[in-house]
Amino acid sequence: MVLANFFLLPVAEKIRVYENQGADYTSILKIIHFAVIAFGVTYIALSLLLLKEHRRKISDQLSYVEKINLNWLNILIIGMGEIWMSVLVGNDTTTFACLALFILYTGYFGVKKVGIFTNKLEVQAQQYEEATSPVEYQKSAKGELLLSEVHLELLKLMDQKKLFKDPELSLDTLATQLNVHPNSLSQVINTLQQKIFYDYINELRINEFKTNALLPENQRFTLLSLAYEVGFNSKTSFNRNFKKITGLSPTAYLKQQHVQLQAAI
Template sequence: MSDFGLQSLSPLFYWAGIFIAFFSSFLILGKSKKVTADYVLAIWFMIIGVHLIFFVLFRAEGYLHFPALIGFEIPFPFMHGPMLYVYILCVTNQNSGKKIWLVHWIPVLFIYIALFQFLMLSPQERLAVYQNKGKGYETLSQVIKILMIISGILYVGLSLLAVRKYKREISNQYSNTEKINLNWVYYLIIGIALIWVAVIIRNNILIFSMVVLFILVAAYFGISGVGILDYSAIKIEDTMENVPVENISEVPKYEKTFAGEEAIQEIYNKLVIQMEKEKLYKDPELNLNYVAKLLDVHPNILSQTINFVENKNFYDYINRQRIEEFKRIAVLPENGKFTILSLAFESGFNSKTSFNRNFKKYMDCSPREFLKNQSIIME
């Protein structure tokens, strides 16, 4: 049923991983300001710690000394995918409700049910099955291994889709996404994906060595509180003052009913007037909620308006305005003394990378090429 007969690194390496897993869990639970994602990560670390304990106890035929535990370790690999997915849903504020989370644990329950007959055997009988390489349970063992790999691939895929959905939705909320850091969740997903590659090639030593390294990285980010969104850099107005900080990055969803073309056009006209009059796009931290408050409309309706009329999300709409502003001021003779980047900042961009990316996206050329075509030389 299991393959724990490999020689490995010093047990101290794995016990260190176990200690770090549980210690990190307690440190996270001890944080003064905890959010749901912290609790999920703490529980996940505990699960990893218990899983590592099984590995250390069973390695090098250690199951001979702990026959009563045989079989209980088998469902643990099915727990890590759901924990990764739920954690990412939490840190990206895509909470779908704790009842839905429980659905992801049904496969774990089914595995225990499938193993019920085996687990009801006496410890010595289970030991005999292990020593005979699963004799009598070969089919069940193979099915579980296949399902384990499917579970890993499925939840890595679901996690990537969740991040992709988040990236798409934050573009409906913010005009600059440079402060929104998705590296942390990508590290998690890549780490788990590499572990599942090791599972597929069936190298237990590689698997659990990578798990220990994964714990080290995850513990650092989890305890240090490195998040996806730099909230201090986001302009939060009165419309958001009563919203908990962990929910600020939630993105308004479209209402089920369409506001109506007449109402949409009226809102759009008001938006255009504000853009032309106040040049709102020049604020690098401009966000949807702030603009919606100025127009006295619900953020959902404003987002719907931009999408319907401009066929763009909020991010693309505002950055197109910034590009047009740059083009306008860059050709003015009195601005020849300024650099390209300084005019980009003046137009509302907050980084050279964002400016160059958006300019090439809309103009199909670089800023320098555009200026060259206008016979303008600028640093």
């Protein structure tokens, strides 16, 4: 719109402006240039923040986020930023080369990760939004009592049935077992356990692993087989969560426990 006068000029006059590096329009072009830079930086920054928030939402719904790898989307956003910078400081060759690679990358992962745009994920995100919003019954003593009751039932269920051993356990599945709404269960875990669903379930798995790994009858099994037994579905997930919770690798932790046991004897 600000360049409307330019587009209304005769062809010869447009050529003159172009050949003279934007003569008579330099001020407007500078404003547009800096506006484009500001818009591009803001768009990329907000996209990365939105992706980070989406990862957090997934962690509050599922106990197996390793199957939902969004690193490709992170790279996609960074790729958009590179195209933006190429338009501003590069030339036509670099810009079209970046654009071609971007389209190929988008096409490949668009097919491979088609499930990310299904209604199921949208429903999960909506449930999360509802679960993290204030609920009226929390404001009363009766509401707090209900949350405490759900919490006790949760602890009892995990101790007796050990549902965390299900490698694909989700918030909805656990809520069904407890006969409560997923929103209520999410609040119980976030408030009373002070953890998101993903961290809560994986901490239970790690604690179960530590108990099982020290039993004499389990010494003949590998650490990975014991990890699968308690609900982990990959070596990477197991090692990362173990290090996050204990500060040690599984091998180092067990060596430490054996040393302490021998010292006590």
